Amino acid sequence: MQISSFHPPVRTLMGPGPSDVNPRILEAMSRPTIGHLDPVFVSMMDEMKALLQFAFQTQNALTMPVSGPGSAGMETCFVNLVEPGDTVIVCQNGVFGGRMKENVERCGATAVMVEDPWGRAVDPHKLEDALKAHPEARLVAFVHAETSTGAQSDAKTLAEIAHNHDALVIMDAVTSLGGTPVMIDDWQIDAVYSGTQKCLSCTPGLSPVSFGEQALNRIKHRKTKVQSWFMDLNLVMGYWGSGAKRAYHHTAPINALYGLHEALVILQEEGLEQAWARHARMHQALKAGFEAMGLRFVVPEAERLPQLNAISIPQGVDEAAVRAQLLQDYDLEIGAGLGAMSGKIWRVGLMGFGANPKNVRLCLGALEDVLSRMKAPIERGAALAAADRVLG
Amino acid sequence: MQISSFHPPVRTLMGPGPSDVNPRILEAMSRPTIGHLDPVFVSMMDEMKALLQFAFQTQNALTMPVSGPGSAGMETCFVNLVEPGDTVIVCQNGVFGGRMKENVERCGATAVMVEDPWGRAVDPHKLEDALKAHPEARLVAFVHAETSTGAQSDAKTLAEIAHNHDALVIMDAVTSLGGTPVMIDDWQIDAVYSGTQKCLSCTPGLSPVSFGEQALNRIKHRKTKVQSWFMDLNLVMGYWGSGAKRAYHHTAPINALYGLHEALVILQEEGLEQAWARHARMHQALKAGFEAMGLRFVVPEAERLPQLNAISIPQGVDEAAVRAQLLQDYDLEIGAGLGAMSGKIWRVGLMGFGANPKNVRLCLGALEDVLSRMKAPIERGAALAAADRVLG
Numbered sequence: 042m043q044i045s046s047f048h049p050p051v052r053t054l055m056g057p058g059p060s061d062v063n064p065r066i067l068e069a070m071s072r073p074t075i076g077h078l079d080p081v082f083v084s085m086m087d088e089m090k091a092l093l094q095f096a097f098q099t100q101n102a103l104t105m106p107v108s109g110p111g112s113a114g115m116e117t118c119f120v121n122l123v124e125p126g127d128t129v130i131v132c133q134n135g136v137f138g139g140r141m142k143e144n145v146e147r148c149g150a151t152a153v154m155v156e157d158p159w160g161r162a163v164d165p166h167k168l169e170d171a172l173k174a175h176p177e178a179r180l181v182a183f184v185h186a187e188t189s190t191g192a193q194s195d196a197k198t199l200a201e202i203a204h205n206h207d208a209l210v211i212m213d214a215v216t217s218l219g220g221t222p223v224m225i226d227d228w229q230i231d232a233v234y235s236g237t238q239k240c241l242s243c244t245p246g247l248s249p250v251s252f253g254e255q256a257l258n259r260i261k262h263r264k265t266k267v268q269s270w271f272m273d274l275n276l277v278m279g280y281w282g283s284g285a286k287r288a289y290h291h292t293a294p295i296n297a298l299y300g301l302h303e304a305l306v307i308l309q310e311e312g313l314e315q316a317w318a319r320h321a322r323m324h325q326a327l328k329a330g331f332e333a334m335g336l337r338f339v340v341p342e343a344e345r346l347p348q349l350n351a352i353s354i355p356q357g358v359d360e361a362a363v364r365a366q367l368l369q370d371y372d373l374e375i376g377a378g379l380g381a382m383s384g385k386i387w388r389v390g391l392m393g394f395g396a397n398p399k400n401v402r403l404c405l406g407a408l409e410d411v412l413s414r415m416k417a418p419i420e421r422g423a424a425l426a427a428a429d430r431v432l433g
Numbered sequence: 434m435q436i437s438s439f440h441p442p443v444r445t446l447m448g449p450g451p452s453d454v455n456p457r458i459l460e461a462m463s464r465p466t467i468g469h470l471d472p473v474f475v476s477m478m479d480e481m482k483a484l485l486q487f488a489f490q491t492q493n494a495l496t497m498p499v500s501g502p503g504s505a506g507m508e509t510c511f512v513n514l515v516e517p518g519d520t521v522i523v524c525q526n527g528v529f530g531g532r533m534k535e536n537v538e539r540c541g542a543t544a545v546m547v548e549d550p551w552g553r554a555v556d557p558h559k560l561e562d563a564l565k566a567h568p569e570a571r572l573v574a575f576v577h578a579e580t581s582t583g584a585q586s587d588a589k590t591l592a593e594i595a596h597n598h599d600a601l602v603i604m605d606a607v608t609s610l611g612g613t614p615v616m617i618d619d620w621q622i623d624a625v626y627s628g629t630q631k632c633l634s635c636t637p638g639l640s641p642v643s644f645g646e647q648a649l650n651r652i653k654h655r656k657t658k659v660q661s662w663f664m665d666l667n668l669v670m671g672y673w674g675s676g677a678k679r680a681y682h683h684t685a686p687i688n689a690l691y692g693l694h695e696a697l698v699i700l701q702e703e704g705l706e707q708a709w710a711r712h713a714r715m716h717q718a719l720k721a722g723f724e725a726m727g728l729r730f731v732v733p734e735a736e737r738l739p740q741l742n743a744i745s746i747p748q749g750v751d752e753a754a755v756r757a758q759l760l761q762d763y764d765l766e767i768g769a770g771l772g773a774m775s776g777k778i779w780r781v782g783l784m785g786f787g788a789n790p791k792n793v794r795l796c797l798g799a800l801e802d803v804l805s806r807m808k809a810p811i812e813r814g815a816a817l818a819a820a821d822r823v824l825g
Binding site for chain 1: 434435436437438439440441442443444446448450451453454457459460461462463464465466467468469471472473474477480483484500501502503504505507508512532535536538539540628630636637638658659660661662663681682683684685686687688689691692694695697698701760766771
């Protein structure tokens with residue numbers, strides 16, 4: 042069997058990620074590959090650290106991209122900071138809190154779960170109670186922006202509570218970075234991981250992480266070896282560390298790093314505040330359109346992420362058929378529900394490069410068309426005008 | 434501080450990897466990103482499996498790329514096949530056998546080391562002796578092509594010995610795949626991992642793996658959970674498995690996979706035997722040139738990998754200065770020694786797209802020039818002619 046080159050269709054990506062990639066990033070990824078110890082590459086790595094420090098709003102020296110997707114970034118945080126026998130408080134309000142639990146348990150530690158309804162923010166009072174009940178807990182983990190529901194939690198307050206009880210904090214910022222404020226130093230987040238394929242508009246495959254002084258100290262003074270050789274920061278730091286001599290640990294994904302570098306240069310050119318404001322404005326426009334159609338949001342407005350809009354499936358609608366039709370007729374991808382939300386919601390992303398008026402209008406027009414053809418109970422003819430009133 | 438777009442120099446990569454990337458692959462990586470659950474992407478994943486089965490010469494259903502570099506592929510093999518308390522025989526004849534030991538120990542198992550000199554193949558008799566002394570060993574791990582020295586081991590014989598003692602086999606084929614025969618089914622290799630940035634001429638960042646029936650059975654009947662959530666094949670198979678329904682595990686590195694797909698299409702177009710013959714011929718030409726210069730190979734001819742040529746540093750030569758000069762004057766990268774070989778050898782790669790007459794001639798001419806200027810004790814003026822006699 043002879044297989045030919047793969048030529049993907051041109052989609053508009055408005056699911057929970059990957060999001061639309063800026064063509065500048067695709068072009069950057071196709072630049073000539075150089076060696077992972079080439080002095081020119083090493084200076085690019087230094088720039089990458091500075092750019093990530095900017096994106097994360099941190100001075101943390103250990104700020105770098107893990108050579109794997111967001112779930113590898115998550116695991117890097119847990120395997121380095123958790124030791125067997127530890128107690129870790131894990132706040133869960135969606136799918137990704139459940140993954141944190143898996144990570145904790147696979148490190149031989151105990152996860153104490155703080156459960157909140159899916160689609161709501163983490164309740165700080167429940168965290169406080171859990172820490173009082175478990176004074177032995179050394180670590181608190183929570184998701185800043187739940188990709189499975191679109192709920193945003195109050196990271197600064199959660200971190201404060203954890204620190205008051207002498208626990209360090211691991212935060213998931215996969216979907217928030219670049220789309221809403223992520224202030225690692227101001228919020229005193231000890232360890233954070235993110236992804237490239239959400240509001241940074243880069244291709245998937247890397248996971249930016251950052252670790253503060255206290256987290257580093259804990260890693261340096263572990264009683265046991267980190268269970269993963271690939272993710273052991275004591276070793277990775279030999280390559281990504283700021284010393285002049287870089288020791289080979291693994292072969293860095295050179296061209297993927299070109300792409301992330303370009304994505305961060307683009308973010309720097311726009312400015313963080315400007316990027317956050319753009320995401321907020323596009324969300325307002327999409328929201329106006331959805332509400333004019335009669336679609337309902339899953340997350341209360343005060344706890345909602347602008348870049349990930351979870352809406353309930355209208356009654357009687359075959360949600361998978363709608364997504365298939367959008368893909369077929371409009372080359373438009375929106376996301377299904379995940380886990381407990383499967384079959385109940387759609388997730389519409391407005392992330393990074395994709396957070397623009399054209400995408401808002403495309404989505405509203407296409408969804409209205411497809412739902413109308415399927416005779417769904419929606420209001421017709423008002424969505425685009427409602428969005429345009431916000432977009433001006 | 435404003436950071437600009439990164440524009441790498443155009444190098445010729447003749448180190449131990451990354452190797453020169455075929456421009457078709459760079460172009461493929463810059464194609465539009467689509468979703469990791471897009472039906473078009475899922476059919477590309479099926480093609481990817483077929484192409485990797487071809488490259489590995491296997492019918493194994495579980496054949497796929499791990500979403501991380503070679504060291505993540507290595508760890509995927511170990512964390513899935515090793516359980517705490519196991520005994521694993523690890524053959525070491527270079528740096529990467531040492532990593533295998535680290536992997537075994539971090540899984541809570543005991544590594545019994547079979548040591549051979551760096552620069553030599555693994556001695557099958559020593560493996561046999563170790564298995565007799567350790568009848569409890571359930572697993573044997575060895576490196577087919579030692580990237581740190583350029584030595585090739587007799588994988589088929591080593592696997593036979595392991596199976597005779599009821600042990601399964603993990604093989605490192607990072608540097609061999611695409612450059613010399615790797616016959617997973619014929620050799621009965623139970624688990625294998627490779628890399629993309631060597632003889633497949635792709636960018637770094639992915640690790641093709643393949644697991645046979647017996648390895649799969651062992652994974653399915655583990656007494657303990659795999660310690661890595663990210664690498665747990667029981668979960669990864671839900672996404673890469675051959676069923677119609679793909680469950681989300683992690684977001685696949687879409688564009689990197691486009692690149693690997695193209696690399697494998699190119700390999701299929703050329704044919705495996707033709708690719709192996711080309712690597713062998715380019716090695717003969719480079720060898721003729723090196724020998725005409727008076728440079729000595731580290732590995733005896735019968736155990737030598739054609740695609741990775743380790744040569745001893747001529748006496749009195751500052752090896753790092755030579756590499757720096759080659760990079761500066763010729764944009765040519767060759768590799769330093771690693772681990773115990775550091776400062777003693779150079780590693781010259783002729784891998785994939787880079788295994789061509791132009792690179793052979795560039796390397797010989799440049800090295801002769803730089804070494805001459807440094808007054809190294811080499812023969813001058815004969816290298817290129819010697820290579821040309823092979824190249825015809």
